[in-house]
Amino acid sequence: MTATLTAENAPAKLKLPGAGTRIEVRVRSADYKQITKAYRYRLYPTKRQIEALNEQLGFACDLYNAALEQRRDWWKRGRSTGFYEQCRELTDVQRPEGMNRMVQEDVLRRLDRAFQAFFRRLKAGEKAGYPRFRSRRRYDTLTWRRKKGGAAIRNNRLRLQGIGHVKVRWHRDLPSEPLTTTVRRMASDKWYVTFAIKVDAKPLPRTGQDVGLDLGISTFAACSNGEMVRGPRATRAAEKDLRRANRRLHRRKRGSNRRAKARAQLAKQHEHIANQRRDHAHKSARALVDRFDTIYVEDLNVAGMGRNRTLARDIHDQGWAQFLAILRAKAEEAGREVVAVNPRNTSQLCSSCGELVPKPLSQRVHRCDCGYEADRDVNAARNVLAAGRVAQARTVGVPAVV
Numbered sequence: 001m002t003a004t005l006t007a008e009n010a011p012a013k014l015k016l017p018g019a020g021t022r023i024e025v026r027v028r029s030a031d032y033k034q035i036t037k038a039y040r041y042r043l044y045p046t047k048r049q050i051e052a053l054n055e056q057l058g059f060a061c062d063l064y065n066a067a068l069e070q071r072r073d074w075w076k077r078g079r080s081t082g083f084y085e086q087c088r089e090l091t092d093v094q095r096p097e098g099m100n101r102m103v104q105e106d107v108l109r110r111l112d113r114a115f116q117a118f119f120r121r122l123k124a125g126e127k128a129g130y131p132r133f134r135s136r137r138r139y140d141t142l143t144w145r146r147k148k149g150g151a152a153i154r155n156n157r158l159r160l161q162g163i164g165h166v167k168v169r170w171h172r173d174l175p176s177e178p179l180t181t182t183v184r185r186m187a188s189d190k191w192y193v194t195f196a197i198k199v200d201a202k203p204l205p206r207t208g209q210d211v212g213l214d215l216g217i218s219t220f221a222a223c224s225n226g227e228m229v230r231g232p233r234a235t236r237a238a239e240k241d242l243r244r245a246n247r248r249l250h251r252r253k254r255g256s257n258r259r260a261k262a263r264a265q266l267a268k269q270h271e272h273i274a275n276q277r278r279d280h281a282h283k284s285a286r287a288l289v290d291r292f293d294t295i296y297v298e299d300l301n302v303a304g305m306g307r308n309r310t311l312a313r314d315i316h317d318q319g320w321a322q323f324l325a326i327l328r329a330k331a332e333e334a335g336r337e338v339v340a341v342n343p344r345n346t347s348q349l350c351s352s353c354g355e356l357v358p359k360p361l362s363q364r365v366h367r368c369d370c371g372y373e374a375d376r377d378v379n380a381a382r383n384v385l386a387a388g389r390v391a392q393a394r395t396v397g398v399p400a401v402v
Contacts, residue, residue, distance in 0.1 A: 034200055034201065035198070035199060035201050035333055036196055038194050039172070039174060039178075040192055041170060041194075041195075042169040043158070043167070043193050044166070044168075045166045045167070045191055046164075048164075049166055052098075052164070053163060053185065053191070054185075056162065057139060057140065060103065060104070060142060061134050063104060063108075064107050064111055064134055068131055071111075082112065087108055090105070097162065098161055098162025099162045100150035100162065102144055103150065115131060118130060118131060141183065141184045141185075143182045146179050151181040158181070174195060179195075179196045182194045186267070186271060187264075187267035187271070188264055188270075188271045202333060202334065203335030204289070204334045204335060207292065207293055208293065209292045210293060210294040211288070211292045211294075211296070211381075211385065212341075212382060212383070212385025213288075213298070214298065214347075214378075215298065215300065215318070215320050216377050217314045217315065218364070223381055231280065231317075233318075234273040234276040235313065235316075238269060242266075242269060242270075245262070245269055249262040278319075278326075281327075282326055285323060288327065289327070294337045294339060294388070294392070295327065295336065296338075296385050296387070296388030297340055297384070298341055298343035298346065299343060300320060300343060302320050339388050339391065339392060341384050342387065346383040346384050346387070347376060347379070347383075351372070351379050351383050353370040355369070364377075
């Protein structure tokens, strides 16, 4: 929003040069909001740059493991150390030529976050999972922060300290200067860079519509309005190719170039599947956010459901957790709301009369004595919508429209 001040309407304490002078002042409205978005691009480093990147990744992995071992040994002696204490010791560490100190600090910050998560789970009574040592093959990211330099964009290339000017495929413009720059090596030997950037939220016009979602396996998502969202089922579709690639990998001799090539081919197939799943999640979330002001979803324990031996593969193939994370991010940017609802009995209750109608998972049609009949997942989505409206009404203190 832009306000215009003149010599005639300016406050008494504000002195302007003279009559007719105009000053434009940008005023942020009360609902102004900024969010952090990730912009991802493909990198094309040269052979020499790949060697330098791999050298820095190897050093970062060794530093992570050494810092973890130090914390573990100090704890056994009854002492403790933290992020800042370990950062002060970095001056004595010999690092690869040209490597930015900020990258080393980010390695220690990553370890510190792992310990914070460990103690948080421990206090909550959950399965804690003590931080573990990393192998060089699985340590695949380096991060530079804006305030301390080391990464910059020069002449349409990404300049990284100690690496050089790396070619980037700019498929879209960057809106502003990035907060962080993260370079990642994929298992398929591809390289990507992700910029974290602060952008202004762009609220969409209100539609006056809300919807309930029931996530499933046979159908990716059922909407309370009767619509069905089909899932990609990418892993199922590529099962034969994956089995063939796995057999080819295990026939190769360990340590040979042919085995490395077979491993890269298998990783490329898995990357393609992940890309299909992510693309479907983005498009489905965008369609929902554009149409509905409030989206009610089940508060699912996806990690716990993934331990079901019978359905684990199908649950992971649908990518519910990724979809919900993307949905919440897009809703936040668009000024929409995503509300999690207790999933208890949403599939068993009749959305018409409210009676409990027990049925096995194999029964895909809901039939009630009241005469109501609907697809099992649509009935559950309508229960999610009703429960969400009741919860929202309690929050704002108005009667719910069910």
